[in-house]
Amino acid sequence: MRQTLGQSYVRTFAPDAATRSVDDFYPTPQEMTEALLSVEKFTGGIWEPACGDGAMSRVLLAAGYNVFSSDLIDRGYGLGGVDFLKSSRARNFNVVTNPPYKLIEPFIHRSLENASRKVALLGRLALLEGQGRRETIWNQTPLARVWVFSKRIACVKPGDPEYGTKGGKGGMIAYAWFVWDHEHVGKPTLGWI
Amino acid sequence: MSRGTRLNKMKYGFRSQALGNRSDVDGYVREKNDFYPTPERATRALLAAETFDGDVWEPACGDGAISKIFEEAGHTVVSSDLVDRGYGEPRIDFLMEYKPRAKHIVTNPPFKLAVPFVRKALELATGKVAMLLKIAFLEGLERGELFRNSPLRRVHVFSQRLAFVPSGSLPLRKLDGGGMMAFAWFVWEHGYTGKPEIHWI
Numbered sequence: 001m002r003q004t005l006g007q008s009y010v011r012t013f014a015p016d017a018a019t020r021s022v023d024d025f026y027p028t029p030q031e032m033t034e035a036l037l038s039v040e041k042f043t044g045g046i047w048e049p050a051c052g053d054g055a056m057s058r059v060l061l062a063a064g065y066n067v068f069s070s071d072l073i074d075r076g077y078g079l080g081g082v083d084f085l086k087s088s089r090a091r092n093f094n095v096v097t098n099p100p101y102k103l104i105e106p107f108i109h110r111s112l113e114n115a116s117r118k119v120a121l122l123g124r125l126a127l128l129e130g131q132g133r134r135e136t137i138w139n140q141t142p143l144a145r146v147w148v149f150s151k152r153i154a155c156v157k158p159g160d161p162e163y164g165t166k167g168g169k170g171g172m173i174a175y176a177w178f179v180w181d182h183e184h185v186g187k188p189t190l191g192w193i
Numbered sequence: 194m195s196r197g198t199r200l201n202k203m204k205y206g207f208r209s210q211a212l213g214n215r216s217d218v219d220g221y222v223r224e225k226n227d228f229y230p231t232p233e234r235a236t237r238a239l240l241a242a243e244t245f246d247g248d249v250w251e252p253a254c255g256d257g258a259i260s261k262i263f264e265e266a267g268h269t270v271v272s273s274d275l276v277d278r279g280y281g282e283p284r285i286d287f288l289m290e291y292k293p294r295a296k297h298i299v300t301n302p303p304f305k306l307a308v309p310f311v312r313k314a315l316e317l318a319t320g321k322v323a324m325l326l327k328i329a330f331l332e333g334l335e336r337g338e339l340f341r342n343s344p345l346r347r348v349h350v351f352s353q354r355l356a357f358v359p360s361g362s363l364p365l366r367k368l369d370g371g372g373m374m375a376f377a378w379f380v381w382e383h384g385y386t387g388k389p390e391i392h393w394i
Contacts, residue, residue, distance in 0.1 A: 129328050129375035134352040134393040146391060150337030174332040189388035190348060192337040 025075070027055035028098040028122060032149070035193040036096070036120055036177045037063050039147055043117055044093030049084035050107075053077050056098060068092060085110050098122040105136060108180075112141055118181045125174040144184035147177040147193045228276070230255055231301045231325060232355050236262040238394045239299070239323060239378045242349050247320060248295035252287035253302050253310070256280050263299065271295045288313055296320040308339060315343055315381060322381040330379065345389040349378040352393050 033056045042065060048057045051069035054077035060067045074080025085106050095115040099107035104123050111119040125148060127133070137143075152174060177193070236259050245268060251260045254272035257280035263270045271294045272281025288309050298318040302310035307326055314322040328350060330336060355376050378394070 125328065125332055126375060128350050128391070129352075129354070129377075132352070138393050143391075148331050148337070150332070150334050152332075174329060176332075187390040187392060189390055190331070190340075190345070191388065192340055 025052055025073070026098070027052055030055065030059055032098075032122060032175070032177075033059035035149065036122075036147065039191060039193055040118070040120060040145075040177075040179055042094045042096070046094045046096050047092035047114065048078070048097050049082065049087070049095060049111075049114075050097045050099050051075075051078040056096065060096060084114075087114065093117040094119065096120045105133075108137060108141060108178075112180060112182075116182065118144075118179060120177055120179045122175060123178055125176045127176075127178065138188075142180050142182055142184045143178065143188040144181040145177075145179045145189050145191055147179065147191050149175055150192050228255055228278070229301070230258040233258070233262060235301075235325060235351070235355055235376070235378075238351070239325075239349065240266050242378070242392065242394050243321065243323065243347070243380055245297045245299070245321060247297060249297045249299050250293075250295035250318070251281070251300050252285070252290070252298060252314070253300045254278075254281040255301075259299060259301060269295075290317060293317045293319065297322070299323040301325040308335060311339065311343070311379075311381075315383075319383060321346075321383075324379045325376060326379050328375045328377050330377075340389070344381050344383055344385040345379065346382040346385040346387075347378075347380045347390050347392055349380065349392045349394045351376050 037059070045066040045068060046060055048060065048067055048069045049071070051057050051071045053075045054069060057067045057069040057078065069078025070082035070084065071078055071080055072083050085103070087110070092115060094117050095111040096119075097107070097111075099121055101124065104121065104127060107121060108119070111121065128146065240262065245263075248269045248271065249263055250271045250273070251257075251263070252273050254260050254274045256278045257272060260270045260272040260281065273285035273287065273294075274281055274283055275286050277283030288306070290313065294317075296318065297320040298314040299322075300310070300314070302324055304327065307324065307330060311322065311324055314324070331340075331348070
């Protein structure tokens with residue numbers, strides 16, 4: 001199979017590529033998606049463009065949302081072979097996903113182009129800090145809210161003994177939901193979930 | 194906890210933490226009593242982003258790194274520290290204080306004591322409390338409770354990392370970006386009831 005830009009990026013430039021799951025596949029624990037839905041409401045449909053095995057899509061569907069699921073890789077759920085970073089503007093109102101961490105910046109920008117309402121991305125809390133992101137992200141985009149997890153949840157690949165559990169090595173990383181809203185004005189606010 | 198017990202805890206707790214937990218190793222054995230003078234530009238950035246109308250108390254003043262910049266900006270600063278580093282009033286255990294010494298409290302607390310420092314500062318200050326803390330302080334169960342129940346107003350995230358070089362100690366080993374950490378000024382203001390805002394400085 002011909003490698004896409006995203007795949008080759010992950011394989012070539014990720015410094016920890018040997019230890020990362022192939023294509024950065026880490027299913028999202030159900031409670032992380034539920035926590036988002038407890039504080040954010042979405043009007044209209046949702047596109048989950050890195051749906052993996054459907055871990056997040058299933059929770060969104062169960063909450064009554066219309067969900068379009070796609071992924072670069074076909075993992076037996078949703079539409080496979082869709083490179084979100086090359087996709088053109090769709091009619092979806094919102095984007096909700098847990099993007100490959102190495103591609104989070106392009107995902108932010110592409111999501112904001114593809115969604116007319118809200119974008120909710122699960123990312124590391126450390127994304128907030130520096131290294132030029134003030135110019136490339138924060139001053140450029142309508143970030144509305146950052147929802148910080150009060151407790152750590154393991155975000156690991158299936159088969160890992162910690163899959164679906166809390167804590168452990170997967171729990172070493174602090175995550176947050178970053179929510180953009182095209183209608184938001186003013187500074188982003190912080191909340192805890 | 195007695196002062197002696199806490200001093201021992203600070204001394205040995207920090208050391209074992211530094212050697213046993215990679216995430217806390219910043220390229221140096223942790224300095225005794227967590228003494229890392231605050232880079233000048235960190236304090237200047239706070240002064241550019243926040244106003245303090247009245248006196249300021251720096252209760253972990255160290256060698257006066259923060260106090261000096263505030264005084265230079267025209268503030269009256271009350272400086273104290275548990276340890277005598279030749280600046281301010283020494284042997285003042287902030288956590289045992291019960292009397293406000295100024296309207297605002299601004300400090301770079303020992304990270305391991307950050308939560309008690311924040312609680313105590315909120316008790317004693319009537320204006321603002323500004324604490325220089327790692328961004329990771331945002332997260333965690335205990336702190337989630339702290340933030341939900343306190344008037345956190347703004348978090349000023351540094352767009353560039355700060356280099357903290359412990360005075361008088363030699364680099365133990367360099368890790369990637371050794372000595373560079375992601376910090377933010379956390380600013381509480383009594384009377385504020387809205388959501389905390391994120392700013393980049």
